[in-house]
Amino acid sequence: MAKVLLVDDDDDVRYTIAKLLTRAGHDVVEAENGRVALDRIADDIAVVVSDLIMPEVEGVELFAKIKAARPDMPVIVISGGGRIGAAEYLSSVHAMGAEATFVKPLDEAAFLETVARLAG
């Protein structure tokens, strides 16, 4: 029962993951890009789930800003890979301290297990 901030620019993906999380009993705050996510991040957010490649504020930038403002906030980064060097971003954010990274399409069980663990 934790509050999860879900950031993804793709409506269908966001809808899907939100539904997955809601069904698992989490409260989901959605943001369609990094800028909105920064507005909506609040004290009661337990975990951030963020896409990596997004308009306005890129995932890596968002990640860096969240970690700067809230060093203890767990962040799970998901990515479909692609673009140039997207996979590098994934390992970069991992190196920068992302608590977990997942590739799309998701391994739901592992994803939910990680969210629960980090929220707990």
Add this chain to the structure above:
Amino acid sequence: MVDAIAVPDRRASDHYSGHRLVEYARRTRRLIYALSLALAVIITTALPAEVYFNGKAVLEARAHTEARSVANTLSRFISRDPQLWMFHDDGLQAILADGVHDHEPGEAHDTIVRDRAGEEIFRSGTGTSGKSSIVVREQLHDGINPAGTVTLIYPTRRLISDTLFALAIGSGFGIALMVFINVLPLRAVNRLQNQIESDQQRLGAYATRVTLQSERLEAEVRARKAMEDTVAQAQKLKAMGTLLGGIAHSINNYLVPITTLTRMVRDDLPRDADSRADLDRVIRSAEGAGSVMRDVLDFTRTRDAADNVTDLVGSVARTIALAEAATPSNITVKQFLPDAACPVRLKESDIQTLMLNLISNASDAIGQDGGQIEIEIAEHGPFGVPLDLPRDLAPGAYVRLRVADNGGGIDAENLTRIFDPFFTTKRVGEGTGLGLSVTYGLVTGVGGGIYVHSDGRTGTRFDLYLPKLSGVEAPAVVAETDVPISKEA
């Protein structure tokens, strides 16, 4: 840098005309020999007398010969050995300038011969016998016809010695002349020959240099061609990677709702609902698509240099053990692995992936007839010499992982496309064409290089060069949180 090659055209033509000169010189020499010989013969025979071996020497003063010269000749002979000579006219007349002498046969004379001017031509010695004689016949009719004949008769011994003497003088002179005449042209010819020989040597040296340089040029051209090919291939693969990466990103995003929502819908359905099986099919297909996309991403991936450290030797050994179980029994896997660990910047799962790809390809290439796969890890060449690195690799320390099979080989055309994503020579359903692309991506992603060699007939060899980490770096334990979703069928 290629040296300019100066081909000495002028020398080449000199060389050619030199041959002609030598030929001319040879002909000239033969001509000179012949001339000298002829000269020697002429000198030998042009004695003051015609010589016969019957013991008579006849000197004829023909119509144009004056009595004086006849007499001079006589006197030359006689004065050489005066006591030997006697006038003995055998009843013939010696017509002399101062009158006609009549001699009795066998009579010894003390004769003074004078010419018409009264000059003494010769004086005979004190002859005794008539064995030798000189007969001088000269007809002078008031100086109108000075022709006359002088016949010298002298002993055979004398004749032979004189003849030999004349021959000796003549041939000696001839030979001397021949030598003299020959020395100068011979020296010229020898000089010419020496010049030609040294030119030939120089030309030979030039030819050797030209050959060496052209060989070096050819090698250079080949190496550049190979490097251009490699660079072109790398560029092509990079472009493909960018394209496929973009595609993969989109498709992966589309796959999130498809797989996740379908699973949720399926799980919502009653256990016995007919459509569960259909949804399972949808999920399987979506997962299949996801799996292909992960391979594509593996191909496009440039790895973060710091993310993983694994012992290549251990990983490869474990993968071989794993693969041997799945390898047909008529294929022998030989491994040549060093004892010491060899850390590289790859995950164990990556090494497993690339090794399984290479082994499975090798075993497919070998086919039904059986064969052998050799797997070798080398940190240096034989006797500790450094590895011979491909030219397009960045300088540095590398470890070489080699997988070689003795199967059918790969022809040149397919070799250029072997790492292309989705390129396969296998039948539909037998291979996705991503295995070697993934392997390529894994190796180049950590700054390594992968090279394939095959003559198209007798086997294929893959050489993977992976940057070597120094032994002091302890393998870091990295949690593999980005494990792909499970591949349940």
